[in-house]
Each structure stands twice: as structure tokens, then as C-alpha cells.
Amino acid sequence: MFVINCPYCGEREQSEFKAGGEAHIIRPKQPTELSDDEWAEYLFMRKNIKGVQFERWNHAHGCRKWFNVVRDTSNDAIKAVYKMGEKPPTY
Amino acid sequence: MKNKYSIFSLIKNAFSHHENWGMAWKDPAPKKEYDAVIIGGGGHGLATAYYLAKKHDMKNIAVVEKGWIGGGNTGRNTTIIRSNYLWDASAGLYDHALKIWEGLSQELNYNVMFSQRGVINLAHNLQDVRDLKRRTHANRLNGIDAVYLNTQEIKKFCPIINTSQDIRYPVLGGTLQRRAGTARHDAVAWGYARGADEMGVDIIQNCEVKGIKRNEDTVEGIETTKGFIKTKKIGVVAAGHSSVIANMAGLRLPLESKPLQALVSEPVKPVIDTVVMSNAVHAYVSQSDKGELVIGAGTDDYISYSQKGSHDIVEGTLNAILELYPIFSRMRMLRQWGGIVDICPDASPIISKTSIKGLYFNCGWGTGGFKATPGSGDLFAHTIANDEPHKLNAAFNINRFVSGDLVDEHGAAAVAH
Numbered sequence: 361m362f363v364i365n366c367p368y369c370g371e372r373e374q375s376e377f378k379a380g381g382e383a384h385i386i387r388p389k390q391p392t393e394l395s396d397d398e399w400a401e402y403l404f405m406r407k408n409i410k411g412v413q414f415e416r417w418n419h420a421h422g423c424r425k426w427f428n429v430v431r432d433t434s435n436d437a438i439k440a441v442y443k444m445g446e447k448p449p450t451y
Numbered sequence: 452m453k454n455k456y457s458i459f460s461l462i463k464n465a466f467s468h469h470e471n472w473g474m475a476w477k478d479p480a481p482k483k484e485y486d487a488v489i490i491g492g493g494g495h496g497l498a499t500a501y502y503l504a505k506k507h508d509m510k511n512i513a514v515v516e517k518g519w520i521g522g523g524n525t526g527r528n529t530t531i532i533r534s535n536y537l538w539d540a541s542a543g544l545y546d547h548a549l550k551i552w553e554g555l556s557q558e559l560n561y562n563v564m565f566s567q568r569g570v571i572n573l574a575h576n577l578q579d580v581r582d583l584k585r586r587t588h589a590n591r592l593n594g595i596d597a598v599y600l601n602t603q604e605i606k607k608f609c610p611i612i613n614t615s616q617d618i619r620y621p622v623l624g625g626t627l628q629r630r631a632g633t634a635r636h637d638a639v640a641w642g643y644a645r646g647a648d649e650m651g652v653d654i655i656q657n658c659e660v661k662g663i664k665r666n667e668d669t670v671e672g673i674e675t676t677k678g679f680i681k682t683k684k685i686g687v688v689a690a691g692h693s694s695v696i697a698n699m700a701g702l703r704l705p706l707e708s709k710p711l712q713a714l715v716s717e718p719v720k721p722v723i724d725t726v727v728m729s730n731a732v733h734a735y736v737s738q739s740d741k742g743e744l745v746i747g748a749g750t751d752d753y754i755s756y757s758q759k760g761s762h763d764i765v766e767g768t769l770n771a772i773l774e775l776y777p778i779f780s781r782m783r784m785l786r787q788w789g790g791i792v793d794i795c796p797d798a799s800p801i802i803s804k805t806s807i808k809g810l811y812f813n814c815g816w817g818t819g820g821f822k823a824t825p826g827s828g829d830l831f832a833h834t835i836a837n838d839e840p841h842k843l844n845a846a847f848n849i850n851r852f853v854s855g856d857l858v859d860e861h862g863a864a865a866v867a868h
Binding site for chain 2: 361373374375378379381382396397399400401403404405406407408409410413415433434435436
């Protein structure tokens with residue numbers, strides 16, 4: 361349980377948001393040319409990091425916009441919040 | 452067995468005020484080399500070591516555990532055991548485990564307090580009814596005991612359930628597996644540890660794995676906080692931390708680790724003598740032998756290793772519990788905790804070889820691994836010893852995410868995990 365600072369609405373309870381998992385997974389440019397291994401990698405394989413993770417969140421019960429969060433998954437401390445398309449901060 | 456537990460040993464030790472019982476397992480320093488090392492001293496890891504020693508004659512093995520044995524998810528779950536899964540592969544896997552549970556206390560000479568008190572899964576809408584009837588038929592075709600009960604039969608089996616039809620999620624019926632039930636979670640870890648130790652397995656606690664040494668595509672050993680341990684076979688049974696170990700070996704797994712919560716109430720007199728699960732409203736309850744209500748909640752939807760979940764998840768579960776059991780409205784909750792569960796996209800486990808020779812993973816049990824403990828250990832031991840899966844865990848290979856041959860229990864609606 362923690363508070364997320366939505367870049368559009370400000371600080372709100374985490375329960376207002378929907379977690380979207382690992383961020384910056386790039387959608388394949390040529391899906392028809394992907395091998396089964398590459399599809400598995402894109403669809404299923406995840407870093408699942410213990411530590412600082414870049415992830416997507418959606419303010420489902422608010423503005424409904426997507427944005428990115430940098431969070432330490434070992435203690436749920438949020439390091440940074442940035443909008444979709446912005447350059448991720450370095451951690 | 453050196454220290455066989457029996458009525459006679461109990462009487463004998465009573466004369467010395469129970470102060471001279473032998474240690475149930477030793478506390479050895481790690482040797483330089485083992486034939487196999489199991490990473491993770493929970494129920495699944497200890498069971499794996501036990502069956503490697505017992506059925507595959509691998510005695511020179513070790514279990515390394517970063518904390519104390521059974522201190523992770525083994526000690527944090529709601530101890531429910533059942534095998535009424537929809538798909539054939541899952542039914543085979545979980546019923547294999549249930550059959551071992553039925554003789555486990557005798558086999559281990561350790562009372563795991565396995566209690567076949569039955570598990571009910573409730574239906575709250577017409578789709579639940581159809582899904583649960585379908586699952587009942589599927590179970591019976593697989594030789595698993597299952598019956599479908601209507602509302603009155605549910606009420607008769609568990610009288611404290613509110614079967615009024617004007618509540619938000621009325622009880623329209625449910626399934627009952629009579630062979631299902633609960634067991635004492637700590638005793639499972641301790642029983643397997645004692646049995647494995649007896650056969651020469653080294654159980655090394657407070658020993659955290661820091662790295663996996665490989666020579667190209669073959670494992671050579673593990674770096675730990677107690678030094679380097681050489682081995683040709685590594686079985687990883689690290690539950691929520693499986694991805695952390697995988698990263699050390701340069702592997703990626705299809706897992707997400709999330710907090711799953713449970714809570715217990717203050718102890719009260721016997722009031723519910725079965726296990727009732729409600730998948731649609733995600734609340735399940737049973738009563739421990741101490742008298743506490745044991746309540747399971749759902750997972751949070753974000754990745755976290757913090758071993759604590761959100762309050763709104765607990766609140767949602769308790770809302771559902773109170774509507775189904777108004778009798779609990781003035782119960783006070785005693786403790787609440789979280790465990791980190793590793794969930795596969797299809798909600799089925801991975802018991803598999805990997806692309807690295809000598810590295811095996813047993814993970815992805817998600818929210819329902821406890822029930823499988825004996826079967827998981829048995830099949831994982833087979834996989835490690837023979838470098839080939841047993842036919843019961845062949846479908847649970849890691850390659851299914853490439854081939855697309857998933858065991859989609861997530862999609863098999865009304866199956867709680």
C-alpha cells in the first residue's frame with residue numbers, strides 16, 4: 361500500500377491505479393518475421409526485478425491515463441514518475 | 452530411523468521432562484562439493500532433496516536456504532490441499548501429490564496433521580454453475596472425486612454459510628472434493644527436513660546464494676555467503692525469488708512476483724469443519740486446530756518483493772467473508788501477512804530443465820503451491836536425477852511458452868489459485 365503521484369492528478373492511493381507491468385518492452389516492428397522464440401521473449405519473459413524497476417501504471421479510477429513509474433520492488437518506494445514518451449531517468 | 456517417533460519414545464522422554472529429545476536435523480557447514488544442490492529450503496525444496504535421496508540414491512546433496520527452513524511461503528500459506536483442477540495435465544500433477552499426502556505422515560514418521568475435511572468451491576452466478584459442473588465432470592473422468600452440490604446441500608454440509616438468495620453474491624451451488632483438506636504447513640517442512648537429514652542430506656540454513664558459476668552452457672557451482680560450493684546439478688526452488696536466481700544464471704523466466712495475503716482471527720471454538728473457497732469473490736476460509744479462522748485473500752496486481760500487500764485487498768476479502776458468514780461479524784483478526792508468489796502467465800507451474808545443462812527450475816506455483824509439495828518434490832527429483840521429466844510433469848516444461856502449449860488454468864474459469 362503506497363501513494364502514487366499521478367503526473368496528471370497528483371498524489372493518490374495506489375488502489376486507484378492499475379499496474380501495467382514492466383515498461384519499455386518494445387513491440388516488434390515486423391511481427392510476421394518473428395520466430396517462436398522471439399514471440400515467447402516478447403509476450404512472456406520478464407525481468408521481474410527485485411530492486412529498481414521501470415514499470416507502467418494506469419490511473420484506472422482517475423484520469424485513466426497511462427504513465428511510467430520507477431519503483432524499488434524490494435520496499436515499494438517510488439523513485440520517479442514520468443509521462444509516456446518521456447526519456448526514462450537513470451537509476 | 453535413529454530417533455523414531457512413537458508412543459514408546461514419547462513415554463520414554465516423558466521421564467526426562469521432554470528435555471532430551473534428539474535434534475531433528477543437523478546444522479552442517481557446507482562441503483566443498485555436492486552431486487546436487489537444491490536452492491531453497493521450503494517444503495518443495497526439502498521434498499525434492501528427500502526424494503532424490505530416497506528414490507534416486509543421491510545422498511551427497513545439499514539444500515541451501517537463505518533464512519530458516521519453512522520460513523518463506525511454506526510458513527505463510529493457508530494450507531489448503533485439493534486436486535480438482537480442470538485440465539488433464541494439472542489433474543495428474545495435483546492428484547499425484549494428493550495421493551502422497553494420504554500416506555505422508557506414516558512415510559515420514561512425522562505427523563503432518565493431514566486432515567481430509569473436504570473443500571467446497573462456491574458458485575455465485577449461472578456461469579460459475581456451468582463452469583463448476585463442467586469441472587466436476589472433468590475431474591471424474593480423470594478419476595478425481597468430485598460432486599456438485601445444490602444450495603441446500605451446501606447449507607447442510609456447512610451450516611454457517613449464508614444461503615439467502617437476496618445477498619449480493621448468492622450461493623447457487625458448489626463443488627465438493629471430500630479427499631481434499633488441510634495439513635500443518637510447518638510440519639511438512641520439518642518432516643521432510645528430518646527425513647532428508649536422516650539419509651545424509653546437508654541442510655544448510657542462513658546461506659544465501661549470491662551467484663551461479665557456469666562454464667558456457669554448463670553449471671559449475673554456486674557462490675554463497677558461506678563460500679563457493681561446487682556441483683554439477685542445481686535445482687532452484689526459490690518461489691517468489693526464482694527470477695532473482697535466474698538472473699544470476701543469465702536466464703529469463705515468464706514470471707511475475709506479487710504479494711499474496713492471508714490472515715487469521717483470534718481462536719474460537721470449532722465452527723467450520725471444512726474448507727470453503729469462493730473464487731468469484733475471492734475469499735476462502737477454514738479453521739485451524741488451534742481454533743483460528745484461516746482466511747486467504749487475493750494478490751496485488753503489481754510486482755513486489757516486500758512481503759506486505761495492500762489493505763484494500765484484505766478489505767475486499769473480508770467484505771465477502773462477512774456477507775457469506777454473518778456469524779463472523781464480531782470476530783477480531785489476530786495477524787495478517789504477505790508472501791511473495793511467482794505467477795506464470797497460464798497460472799501453472801514450471802518443473803523443468805533449462806537451456807543451461809545442470810540447471811533445473813521448479814517455480815511458478817503462484818498462489819497454490821502448498822498442496823503440491825510432495826508431488827512437486829517427487830517429480831522434480833525425478834527430473835534432476837534422470838535429466839528428463841517424469842510423464843506427469845512433462846507438460847510443465849519451460850518450453851511451453853515458446854511452443855504455445857500452455858496449461859491454461861488461469862483461463863479455466865472458477866479455479867482458485
